[in-house]
Amino acid sequence: MATLIAAKHPSPIDDAETIKKACKGLGTDETSLISILAHRNVAQKKLVRQAYEELYQEDLIQQLKSELSGSFERAICNWTMDPAERDAAFIKEALKKATPDYKVIIEISCTRTSEEFLAIKRSYKSLYKHCLEEDVASKTYGDIRRLLVGVISTYRYEGEEIDEGMAHSEANILHQIIEKRAFNDDEIIRILSTRSEKQLRATFSTFRNMYGTTITKGLLVNPIDEYIALLRTTIRCIKSSQRYLTKVLCDALNDLIAEEHGLSRVIISRAEKDLKDIKDHYFKRNSVTLDNSVANKTSGNYKTFILALLGNNSV
Amino acid sequence: MATLIAAKHPSPIDDAETIKKACKGLGTDETSLISILAHRNVAQKKLVRQAYEELYQEDLIQQLKSELSGSFERAICNWTMDPAERDAAFIKEALKKATPDYKVIIEISCTRTSEEFLAIKRSYKSLYKHCLEEDVASKTYGDIRRLLVGVISTYRYEGEEIDEGMAHSEANILHQIIEKRAFNDDEIIRILSTRSEKQLRATFSTFRNMYGTTITKGLLVNPIDEYIALLRTTIRCIKSSQRYLTKVLCDALNDLIAEEHGLSRVIISRAEKDLKDIKDHYFKRNSVTLDNSVANKTSGNYKTFILALLGNNSV
Numbered sequence: 001m002a003t004l005i006a007a008k009h010p011s012p013i014d015d016a017e018t019i020k021k022a023c024k025g026l027g028t029d030e031t032s033l034i035s036i037l038a039h040r041n042v043a044q045k046k047l048v049r050q051a052y053e054e055l056y057q058e059d060l061i062q063q064l065k066s067e068l069s070g071s072f073e074r075a076i077c078n079w080t081m082d083p084a085e086r087d088a089a090f091i092k093e094a095l096k097k098a099t100p101d102y103k104v105i106i107e108i109s110c111t112r113t114s115e116e117f118l119a120i121k122r123s124y125k126s127l128y129k130h131c132l133e134e135d136v137a138s139k140t141y142g143d144i145r146r147l148l149v150g151v152i153s154t155y156r157y158e159g160e161e162i163d164e165g166m167a168h169s170e171a172n173i174l175h176q177i178i179e180k181r182a183f184n185d186d187e188i189i190r191i192l193s194t195r196s197e198k199q200l201r202a203t204f205s206t207f208r209n210m211y212g213t214t215i216t217k218g219l220l221v222n223p224i225d226e227y228i229a230l231l232r233t234t235i236r237c238i239k240s241s242q243r244y245l246t247k248v249l250c251d252a253l254n255d256l257i258a259e260e261h262g263l264s265r266v267i268i269s270r271a272e273k274d275l276k277d278i279k280d281h282y283f284k285r286n287s288v289t290l291d292n293s294v295a296n297k298t299s300g301n302y303k304t305f306i307l308a309l310l311g312n313n314s315v
Numbered sequence: 316m317a318t319l320i321a322a323k324h325p326s327p328i329d330d331a332e333t334i335k336k337a338c339k340g341l342g343t344d345e346t347s348l349i350s351i352l353a354h355r356n357v358a359q360k361k362l363v364r365q366a367y368e369e370l371y372q373e374d375l376i377q378q379l380k381s382e383l384s385g386s387f388e389r390a391i392c393n394w395t396m397d398p399a400e401r402d403a404a405f406i407k408e409a410l411k412k413a414t415p416d417y418k419v420i421i422e423i424s425c426t427r428t429s430e431e432f433l434a435i436k437r438s439y440k441s442l443y444k445h446c447l448e449e450d451v452a453s454k455t456y457g458d459i460r461r462l463l464v465g466v467i468s469t470y471r472y473e474g475e476e477i478d479e480g481m482a483h484s485e486a487n488i489l490h491q492i493i494e495k496r497a498f499n500d501d502e503i504i505r506i507l508s509t510r511s512e513k514q515l516r517a518t519f520s521t522f523r524n525m526y527g528t529t530i531t532k533g534l535l536v537n538p539i540d541e542y543i544a545l546l547r548t549t550i551r552c553i554k555s556s557q558r559y560l561t562k563v564l565c566d567a568l569n570d571l572i573a574e575e576h577g578l579s580r581v582i583i584s585r586a587e588k589d590l591k592d593i594k595d596h597y598f599k600r601n602s603v604t605l606d607n608s609v610a611n612k613t614s615g616n617y618k619t620f621i622l623a624l625l626g627n628n629s630v
Binding site: 121 | 329433436437440443446447448449453456457460463464465468469470471472473474476501505509510511594623
């Protein structure tokens with residue numbers, strides 16, 4: 001379930017005018033920006049952007065960028081973007097870092113639906129004049145390249161069918177790979193990057209039943225090997241995207257500097273989808289609500305904005 | 316340019332009724348089937364199938380299958396199918412062979428546009444309850460798997476932009492690979508499977524200018540290595556799909572038994588697209604028209620049908 005509290009029938013023109021007014025002159029009326037944008041769904045935000053462009057011949061996102069700064073600017077701009085465009089930008093940014101943030105690429109490719117991820121690829125192509133696969137492949141090497149390119153390029157099947165025999169035989173293949181510590185075997189990448197999520201979950205649970213342990217535990221052999229860490233990330237995202245995203249939130253709230261963008265990335269990406277469920281996972285894991293943790297660790301307009309997306313209707 | 320001569324405003328209901336009449340009782344009026352179906356474009360064929368389904372609660376393709384046989388049945392059924400569904404079926408068939416026909420998979424993935432190939436992936440998923448990538452990956456091994464999965468999974472960029480510096484540096488990478496005979500180097504697969512067609516053509520021509528020979532010649536080292544042969548096929552398809560498809564037609568017409576499906580696959584796939592240009596390439600290569608070669612090597616209803624698709628308006 002979503003946490004977003006969207007207005008019922010807002011007028012895009014009124015919204016655009018209020019935003020323009022909030023940005024006029026010296027200083028900005030951030031509360032006014034939050035009170036509008038934090039309560040609009042994807043379709044409504046699109047209409048506001050269109051209205052803004054028509055009324056003022058200016059892109060709303062560019063206006064927000066020039067007016068605001070820091071985490072708040074970043075969060076409200078990302079939130080206002082089209083989701084596919086936003087995810088494409090997250091991936092581009094992850095690739096551009098001095099130490100590329102491959103986990104973000106795995107997270108986005110394994111927690112979106114096939115159609116959503118396809119829309120991201122389309123946005124990526126039109127924004128950056130390259131296809132996603134070529135940029136990921138040209139910035140990576142060896143096993144990490146094989147895993148990442150595999151995961152981002154498959155247009156996964158999403159049907160309900162499960163082949164129990166295949167789950168059995170592929171659990172066995174994975175077990176052999178783990179026993180031999182042959183973690184860069186082609187087969188592990190083939191299985192993780194091409195099978196449907198449902199099929200993989202069946203394979204993972206067959207593995208647990210057959211061998212009395214989980215695959216991720218089997219992969220806890222070398223904590224500093226980045227490729228093996230990415231295999232674990234892939235498996236976790238596929239096992240339960242909500243639990244994985246909860247973990248990203250926990251890491252971000254524990255170390256806001258190192259994981260600076262994780263908090264807003266997850267909240268922005270899921271507020272209109274399943275953030276309510278992620279909040280439940282968070283509470284189960286930490287015995288404290290996500291809203292409380294966020295309120296303790298953040299401040300100012302950023303705090304107000306993120307709490308609004310979390311369903312706190314104070315603004 | 317296309318060779319298909321499509322009727323101007325045919326009535327789908329009249330077409331369905333004429334087809335039903337042609338199939339009634341003992342024997343079939345093949346000429347009548349050809350006179351309709353060989354002169355309908357994609358949209359028109361779709362409407363005929365819908366009308367047939369509504370009038371007779373029967374799928375037109377199933378009806379044709381039960382009524383006809385041999386090459387003619389195969390060709391007219393393939394022609395009547397939706398193009399994405401047909402290409403998905405060609406790939407499935409290529410994979411199912413005792414010795415899988417990987418060339419067909421390369422041909423289809425490298426001569427269709429990104430959007431066309433995406434439609435093929437969608438059809439494949441809905442027809443076979445697996446994604447294309449998983450079936451190709453699970454039926455292949457080693458270098459062939461890496462090449463094929465790479466080529467079929469990328470959603471290639473199709474813009475006009477070319478990066479000359481990249482063409483230069485990647486021509487150099489390819490040259491080093493060829494010099495060292497390290498044909499299974501990850502880089503050759505990365506370049507061929509992820510770069511845009513325009514970029515690759517620039518790389519190929521830079522290669523020729525820098526080293527005075529073509530990449531395909533550099534890959535003529537081991538005529539029986541299937542992986543290297545597939546690399547050549549990939550390069551040829553990307554260099555010029557029309558010239559590659561002309562070659563497929565020549566091979567098929569030289570040895571109709573070994574290459575039994577190549578002739579109709581190319582003609583059916585391109586009749587509404589660029590078969591006129593492929594005919595020109597064929598004539599330049601053989602000093603005889605494609606129509607003449609087809610007429611000499613085929614017979615019966617199959618001949619009449621294929622010639623009609625080639626633009627011979629005798630039926």
